[in-house]
Amino acid sequence: MPHIPYGARLAEVTAARGRLCVGIDPHPSMLDAWGLERTVAGLESCARGMVEALGATVAVFKPQSALFEEYGSAGIAVLERTLADIRAAGALSLLDVKRGDIGSTMAGYARAYLLDDAPLAADAITLSPYLGYGSLQPAIDLAIANGRGVYVLARTSNPEGDHVQLAAGADGRPVAQQIVDAATATNVAAGASGAGGIPGPVGLVVGATRVDTGIDLDAFNGSILAPGIGAQGGKLDDLPTIFGTSLGNVLPTTSRGVMGQGPDADELRQAARLNVMTMG
Numbered sequence: 001m002p003h004i005p006y007g008a009r010l011a012e013v014t015a016a017r018g019r020l021c022v023g024i025d026p027h028p029s030m031l032d033a034w035g036l037e038r039t040v041a042g043l044e045s046c047a048r049g050m051v052e053a054l055g056a057t058v059a060v061f062k063p064q065s066a067l068f069e070e071y072g073s074a075g076i077a078v079l080e081r082t083l084a085d086i087r088a089a090g091a092l093s094l095l096d097v098k099r100g101d102i103g104s105t106m107a108g109y110a111r112a113y114l115l116d117d118a119p120l121a122a123d124a125i126t127l128s129p130y131l132g133y134g135s136l137q138p139a140i141d142l143a144i145a146n147g148r149g150v151y152v153l154a155r156t157s158n159p160e161g162d163h164v165q166l167a168a169g170a171d172g173r174p175v176a177q178q179i180v181d182a183a184t185a186t187n188v189a190a191g192a193s194g195a196g197g198i199p200g201p202v203g204l205v206v207g208a209t210r211v212d213t214g215i216d217l218d219a220f221n222g223s224i225l226a227p228g229i230g231a232q233g234g235k236l237d238d239l240p241t242i243f244g245t246s247l248g249n250v251l252p253t254t255s256r257g258v259m260g261q262g263p264d265a266d267e268l269r270q271a272a273r274l275n276v277m278t279m280g
């Protein structure tokens, strides 16, 4: 059976549930706050507790791979179960794993996350273009073939990214703009229509922590993951100023901003609801 493209699946779930991506970042401090031990059992209660509380209402969950990996294979097993829970709840999973390597290795990472029968299969993953946007092609190809998506880091939420992302290339365009333009071209080649249409398979990561991103997203035809809201100081109210005409493509995400209200399920649901409402 042919796969439904990622952009169409994202459009459907966000139309039904609102446009919020809740991060699952089970930091040790978060386990403390939830009254859980800093163990694999604590990790599992926290991560799967998030999906149990919010799985029926939130459109997209973004587990942060690092915070599972730190527990070794047992932590990865919890990540597998969390991804399965997200799938069973009818939400989409966007695994924040920020992979990037030479093409031949990239193909391995792609098989790890973007094949239907991969134990860690996610609906989308984050990618780092530091080895060159073109090196990401194996992941982009597999994502398209399997109705999945990728989000390429363009303008990250942390201040340390500026010196790389705003550096000008030979034609004067900042590196981040080159990533935006390359992703736009990939989406056109994949059949995506213009900026306001169903998003193409290649998304971007653009932090919501600064009002002037220094890049032009007007022609971009994919989903824009906007982290940095809440704990990093970004505000939902600023999204229209930051993203302008691209606002309709923005998938705002917050992790500690929602998780910090746990472990009570009603408080978690209220925090997620408030985030969706503030976005309008």
Ligand SMILES: O=c1ccn([C@@H]2O[C@H](COP(=O)(O)O)[C@@H](O)[C@H]2O)c(=O)[nH]1
Residues within 6 Å of the ligand: 023, 025, 064, 096, 155, 156, 157, 158, 205, 206, 207, 227, 228, 229, 230, 231, 232, 253, 254, 255, 256, 257
């Ligand atoms: O530019 C980026 C890219 C990714 N992230 C990730 O998002 C969450 C943010 O967590 P908060 O608790 O909402 O601050 C985290 O997993 C980061 O690795 C980002 O913040 N900025």
